[in-house]
Amino acid sequence: MKSSEITKSKVLQEAITLFNTKGYRATSLSDITNATGLTKGAIYRHFENKEQLEIEAFQNMMHSIFNTLQKRIKAESNTRDKLFCVLELFQDYINNPFFSGGCPLLNVSTEVDDTTMVLKDKALQTLTVFRNSIETIVINGKTHKEVNAIVNEKLVAIVMISSLEGAIMMSKLQDSNSDIEAVVKHLKNWIVADVLL
């Protein structure tokens, strides 16, 4: 890796941690220069402005999470295990997060939902990708006769995502993973009882 690429990825890495913990607006350029040991000159060499850095940081987070998620989904052979590994990714996230600061999607959504910022579009795209991933699992499960044909795949995605995101909020606020664990357990029971054949 070229030295300039090392610099860029170091900026990105530190910015990711800061944005996801402190928030995007609350993180200043000097926070990033302090964390990286670099100067503003170096940062603005690689990023047009702070907003572009925010966007690249968010996209970088989501890509790495989805890459891992898709790999794990593909590694499972049946619908049950595919859905379960989505739940387990969230459950493990509290103790072993990809990025400290909680779920990047939840963080960005609540910060920008009343704005017209580009980040809101990116968050919306991310949510759509996430929903589609779950819906696809359910649809494929139907064709493989593993999922009840009357199940609404959109509902499955909505229920799973909303419960998990809300549980992340609760667990983060209480510094405890008992809530996310309870929600995951409950979702597993529901999937076995009402979704799978």
Place this chain on the structure above:
Amino acid sequence: MKSSEITKSKVLQEAITLFNTKGYRATSLSDITNATGLTKGAIYRHFENKEQLEIEAFQNMMHSIFNTLQKRIKAESNTRDKLFCVLELFQDYINNPFFSGGCPLLNVSTEVDDTTMVLKDKALQTLTVFRNSIETIVINGKTHKEVNAIVNEKLVAIVMISSLEGAIMMSKLQDSNSDIEAVVKHLKNWIVADVLL
């Protein structure tokens, strides 16, 4: 009402809207002076500093929401309707919010969850009160033989709150209430099937 009390409540009211939409950190004193038509001198006469204004604004929001919620719960005569009116309060919140900007608890939680700010404690207290409200409904439902004795009231609260908060996030991001409606419908089915006798 004394004229100074009118001023204070006007500041509080405008601050509430700004904090809940733009965010607490992102809202500046000049945002508030612009919204109220008052000056900083007037604001700092009634509030020690910005942090105290933030705290009073958040508490004010939560008190008015919980007052309404407790009244509605009390007005219902059975467990089913008591639980349902909690769900319906959230469902209506997207179209007819008490305060624009989404759920104050979700907003504050995601903004301060990685800090040690006083607001985090206030959010934590709010979550505890909310959980207790739901748990109490379920416990009373057991004594009235309306709720299955094996039901875990803590789980009911966790599942309801996490789903609703997550659904608020999704609906706000997508500018659509279809997700919160789907979640509420799903929770109602679950309550009837698995919680009530």
Place this chain on the structure above:
DNA sequence: ATTATTTGATACCAATCGGTATCTTTGCAT
């Protein structure tokens, strides 16, 4: 009506914000 007190406006403060122009240094190709 005349004080005394409360309330709100004005003007200011140092610190920090995102951003840029300029200069020096580094790394790479020849």
Place this chain on the structure above:
DNA sequence: ATGCAAAGATACCGATTGGTATCAAATAAT
């Protein structure tokens, strides 16, 4: 080794931040 382009450091910019000291106006008490 030399020359050149890319990368990073330094120093600055105007605007805005939360906060305060001071003064004028409005209200309340006598």
